[in-house]
Amino acid sequence: MHGTALSGWLLVAVCAATGAYCVLRLRSDCARARSSAGGEAVMGFGMAAMAVPAAFATPPPWIFAVYAGVFGAAALRAGWLAHTRANGGGGGGHHLHHVIGSLAMVYMALAMSTPGGHAAHGGHAGPAGGIPPVTGALLVYYVGYVLTTGVRLLPAAGPAPGGGPAGWGARPELTLACRLSMGIAMLAMLLAL
Template identity: 45%
Template sequence: MHGPALVNWLLAALATGSGGYCGWRVRQTRWTDRSCGDGRAARRESDVLEAAMGLGMAGMALLPGVPWGWPYALLAAVLLVGALAGRGAGLRAHRLHHGIGALAMAYMALAMAGAPPGGHAGHHAAAAGLPVVTGLLLVYFGGYALWVGGRVIAAGGPPVAPPLPRACRAAMGIGMVAMLLTM
C-alpha cells in the first residue's frame, strides 16, 4: 500500500487477526457438517473466504504488488459465477459480497503495482486506479462496514448470532476502506 508504514502495519495486524479468527472458526466446524442443511456449510464457506480475504489484505498491506492480484481475480470469477448459480438468496448474497471483495482485492493489487512507489494522496502523486471504480468500491465497503457495525451494536446482548464474527466482518470492511483510501 502507499500509506504510512504505521498504518500499513496496523492494517496488517487487524486483517491478520480477523482472518486468523475466521480460520480458527473453520477448524471448529467439522468437515462432516458440510452436508447439513442448517446453514453450517454456508457458514463454513463464508469463514474460509473471510480467512482468505483477511490474510490476503494483510499481505497486500505489507507487500503490495501484482502477485496478489491474479489469484484474487480468479477467486472473484469463481465466486461471481457461483453467486449466479447458488441456491438460496443468503448463499448468493454471501458469494456476491465475497466476489466483490475479491474483485476489489485484485483491482487494488493491479492498480497499486502500476502506481509510483511511495506516492499517496497526501504527496500530490497520481492516484492509482480509476477514481470512479475506487469511489464505487469506497461507497460499497463503507456502507457495508456501517451496516455490519450497526448490527453488532444493535445485537448488544441478545444471543441472536455471535457478535464476534460480525465484528470481524465490520473490521474487514473498514480495512478495505482504508486500503482503498490509500490509492
Template identity: 50%
Template structure:
C-alpha cells in the same frame, strides 16, 4: 499499497492494519475448520480476503517483497473473484464476497500495473468507497444492536460466534476503506 511509510504514525497505522487483517483472516480459517459444510466456502473466501488485505497493507519498500509480489497478489485476488462467483450459486447473499473480491483484484491489478497513488479510475475507486462506507455503517449498526444484553461471565460480556463473525467482516470493511484512498 500505501507507499513507503515515511513517518512513524503512518508506519504504525500500516502495521496495525496488517495485524487487523491477519487476525481477521486467522479467525476465518478457524471458522472454516469449525463450520458446517455449507458455510465453509464463505468462511474460506473471507480468510483469503483477510490475508490478501494484510499483504496489500504492508508498506511498500519492505525487503523480500520484490517486483513479483503484486503479480502473485493479482493472481490470488482474481482466483478469489472466481470463488465468489461460484458462491453466488448459493444465493445473492454472497454478493458481498464478489464485491470484496473484485475490490481486492482491482487494487492488486492497479498495484501490479504500477499505478498506485492516483492510478485507479476515480469513478471505480469512488463507487467502492461508497459501497464499503455503507457496508461499514450498516455492519457497525448491526453489531451494536446485536451486542445489547449478553450474559456475564466473571464480569465480561459473552460474545457469540455470530457477533465475532460480524466484527471480523466489519474489520475487513474498515480495512478496505483504509486502503482504497491509497489508489
C-alpha cells in the same frame, strides 16, 4: 500501499488476526459457514500481505500479478457460489460481497503494479484529477457495508438466542466484528491507494 508505516502495520495486524479467526471458523459444523469463512480467510491474509509497508519490504514487480490472479480466482469462486446458492433458494448475498471484495483487491493490485500507483493512472482519474470513478464507487460501497454491518452489531433487546455459550467458531457477533474490521481495513486501503 501508501501511507505511514504505523497505519500499514496496524492494517497488517487487523487483517491477519481476522484471517486467523476465519481459519478457526473453518471448523464449523455448517457447510455454508465454512464456505464463507474460507473466502474471508483468503481475503484477510491477502489484505494483510498487500498492506505490508513498502518501506519494510519492497515487493517484487511480479507479486502484483500473483495478487491479481489469486483474487481473480477468489472472485470467480465467490461468483459461482453466489450463483448456485441463489438458484438453490439459499440466497447468495454474502458471496456477492466476496465477489466485490475480491475484484476490489484485483483493482488495487493492478493500481499498485505501476510505478507511483494511482498517480500513474492518469486515464483512470476522475474529472479534474479527482478520485478515480472505480475507487469512488468502491469507497461508497464499503462505507455502506461498514455502516450496515456496524448497525447489525448493536445489541438487541431481550435475551441472547441459543441459550448456552457458543464455541469461538460459532459466535455470530465475532463473525460480524471480523467482517466489520475487514470492511474498515478495505476503506483504509482504498483511501491509501
